[in-house]
Amino acid sequence: MKRTWLVPTTALLTLSILFTGCSSNSTNNSSAKESATPNDTKTPEESKDPEAVKKVKVRLSYWNKEDSVKALLQLFKDKLPDIDVEYQFIDNKTYVDVIKTQLAAGEGPDIIGGVIDANTVKTGYFEDLTERYASKYYETGTSTATFDNKLYGLPQASWFNGVYYNVDLFAKYDLKIPTTLDEYFQVADVLKKNGIKPQAIGLKNPNVAGQSFLGLALNDFIGTTEGKKWNDDFGKGNSKMVDALEPALTTWTEYLKHGVFTKDMLGLEEEQAIDEFTSGKAAMFQAGPWYMETFKQKAPDMKIDMFPNLGTKGGPGWMVG
Known part of the structure; x- marks a missing residue:
């Protein structure tokens, strides 16, 4: 061989x-x-x-x-x-x-x-x-x-994951880029009232759901001073994963309570979610640069920008990577 x-x-x-x-x-x-x-x-x-x-x-x-x-x-x-x-x-x-x-x-x-x-x-x-x-x-x-x-292998190249948004839809409804989760839900409410799905997401792929909630974990805990200490302790076997992730997972359920993520999305493939985003049916889509070529092919005239994953406390935000 x-x-x-x-x-x-x-x-x-x-x-x-x-x-x-x-x-x-x-x-x-x-x-x-x-x-x-x-x-x-x-x-x-x-x-x-x-x-x-x-x-x-x-x-x-x-x-x-x-x-x-x-x-x-x-x-x-x-x-x-x-x-x-x-x-x-x-x-x-x-x-x-x-x-x-x-x-x-x-x-x-x-x-x-x-x-x-x-x-x-x-x-x-x-x-x-x-x-x-x-x-x-x-x-x-x-x-x-x-x-x-x-x-036996070369180092992994870095990658990032944030939230893409439809620039024209945000301008049409006079929406500002959210900097906290509460502001995000306010944006989502405006979009829903105007018949626009706030965010397309293919939750059939558990990796997609994981990246979504990890953005919360990074903002609210892992990226903080307390979180960095937890990370050091975790490497030594002195802390538990549940301490870092359970609060973020609980907060993540707010997407469900606000109707941003819905039950039908559990059966949605990522390709279907991309179609919703590029067709203008949804205003946001969480991913990394690996989908830019697909966006361009499906919607060459669509104006797209990105903001980092959000937490509850504000700040510069984090890209999952």
Whole structure:
């Protein structure tokens, strides 16, 4: 079985490292301590004989739909003409099981995101990247992918999640950007009175619900001085998860009491929620930048902006990430 590289695929430069690495070259990532430039990043037009380039096929599996990574895949074609990237989307609800099954059958992808732990490392699925890449990253970035002093994956690129809103709808009803949860519900009330769903959300995916309520937890507790102490204690086994999350989960039920989140949303897929947002039926949608390409395709003239996830106490707000 060929060894598999375990890496995140949400960051352009991180992926460039990995694909170039297949050809014994390297580049840099924002979390790297030093940079290196690929030796051969010529486009096919710049090559003397582009037809003579022998392509290496690389299969990349991740849970983002292909529409959200089109620009990235095109950049691979432009910058890495000797690499033929086959992108495989796997729904995040089944991603781990599918990948582990493929790996066990000796048919796993060349590059994957996640699915690394002490057990999978012991099976020998993953390439040892220590010599080539360990010195290029800070230990804080590599620690989660290091086992027995060997590096098996590159650091996860950062991502964020906030609340997108329809700029024109907010302007039409003279709505101000909310800075607290109470202000958010006031905005929601105005929208409902005018026949607009305040926020589209596909609660059929538990990950979506989790990100929604974690925004509250970050604002009201985890991001506070008290919360940071709890986090340190939790790492030492001296505090409980329920202490941080139960109050936020209780507050999150206010979305239900105010009729922002409704029972039917429990059966709503994220794709259906996106359609409600891009069609103007809903004014807000919580997500990260991975859906921007989808928004543009479905509603190219729609004006969209974003504000951070809110808490009950105000302040700058937090992006879940």
